[in-house]
Amino acid sequence: MPSPTTELRREHSVFINCPFDKYYEPLLDCIFFSTICCGFVPRSSKENETVSEFRINKIKSAIFHSKYSIHELSICRGEGEENLARFNMPLELGICIGQSRNDTEKSVCHEWLGLVPKGHIFKKFISDLSGFDPKEHDCTPESIVPAVVSWLITRPEAIKTLTPKDILFLLETFTKQKTKLSEEWNGQPLWGDLIKCAATIVKPNLATSEDRF
């Protein structure tokens, strides 16, 4: 597997840990688009569609090349006829927390943000996160975008960005263009193309943002 070049700067990369199902797509879109708005590159296992690599290796690679990560932890109940729990999200969170422990070494330090459903139920299904202040949301873009933007924009590498209200407005344009891209690529648009699509929408708006005082 190729190692990322200097273009993929670790301190500008944010690993996104979010379910990729259709049902959770709006959440993923919010996190993805907000990340671009703050000047960061979203990373995930989806970025590398190669079949000759184990999925966990793709995940590890994306995490190890990201200084930041965002974890959407809404799935907490059993699914399907067998009522099975999905461990993918907590597993990836675990890898990130493991990496963040190494924060004495600047080159590998890692910071993460947890997003959990409103109502403090996370203290029951993932009580070990108590005290880490995961951000609560009600699965709406209006609650997810501010949570993600407020966290990313206070990181040292962030760039000046739009208000969540402006981002929510532009998000609609992004989802429309994403749908078009998906149709072109048979439902599987390239991750890099999605980044380009979002960046094309955000860039001109950033330059003309008004004074917000």
Place this chain on the structure above:
Amino acid sequence: MKNVDKTTHFLDDSNHESNIPREDNSGTAKLKETITPRRLPFWKRCIDIFISLTYIAVVFPLIFLVVGLVIKIVSPRGPILFKERRVGVGGKLFNCLKFRTTHLSDNPAIHGAHVKNLMDTDAPLVNLEDHPRIIPFGKMLRATGIDYLPQLFNVLRGDMSIVGPRPCYTYEKEKYLSWYHERFDVPPGLTGLWQVSGKYRLTFQQMMRLDISYVRNMSLWLDIKIILKTPLAVLWDWNAVRKEMIGMQSDSSISNPEGEMATRITRDFKKDLSGVFISYCHSDRKLAKTILDRLFHNNISVWARDADLKGNYYVNLDDSIEQAINNASYLILLLTPSSIKSSWVRHEWQLVLEKSWENPKKKILPILFADVAAPAFLLDRPILKCKSLEYVDNILLDSLVRIISSHAGTVDDQLELLSFEPNIIKSRFDELFQSAEEINKLGAWDIENA
């Protein structure tokens, strides 16, 4: 001893209930089945006996004479001392001695209702000081803690200890959540962590956390610290009552005992919804105090996180910060070399930003010190600049006061717009496009290598 996870214990009532054996709230008999009192260390009993005996032998006779005389003069009906049923170690009831500070006709139901209200609302634990049930000088006796001195006999008997959780009323215990019962593991105390950490300015939940924190972290050193801090806490309480009695306004020029800054700040932000929140790094607390004092001097109420509260005693700082930000009209951010590196401060920025988005009337007032690069979210915003960290000049302080006092909603003359470099955005987006290309190549790797 119960084996309960510490973190969840404090955060979620439902978790406590699942972890701790359930009790119905019927009283002591049931409680005895679930609480096994901790075996107290020998040193604690030694301290209790030594201090209580010394006081009883040396100071108490004189105090009893003077206070007894005063009580008999201002309220001739009724005894000097009175006994009150309180819940002690392991849930056992005992007779707690006190100097009488209320009239004989006092109805305990009034106090019971007051306690219930405080528990339900989680408001600061204010006393019913202004109630007509209090005898003249009763308020003073309470503020100075003199009314508790007969409890030294309880300490000598072993019902109580010098340091421990606040002795709980029987009707108060009936309303306890199950996790509160851990405070009955040790004998109640004459003084304690709650008394020296803010006392009546804290809420019921905060008191419970402090008491349980003490039970878990009990040590000789902690007891000594609490005993040494008690006179300061009493002084502060007395000072507050004295000011109230003579109608003094708060004046920042009065020298403060330790902890007064936090105390006053907390109290002010509770009653004033148009105050100021100040975010600073612990190492910049002197600087923050300079700004606070100036704002106080101009009758502007400020809430600031005090380092003494942070983390030490399980006070839920996060909640109080959020509440303070909610209540504040102005959110001052001190941008110094230390604060921009602090993850805690970044967390505060995050909350500040979110609240300012929710309510655009809240104004962020960043104060930038020389040689500090402003974080991205402040670019293109009005900002106050200061030449150096050591020297906060009067011009800056005056303009800060002027902006806040006049509730200026527009950019002030003293404020500068922090310019941002459009080139930074351009170069970052160029990088984003290049990264996107690189990422697309990752997917093509196996095809190229097939």
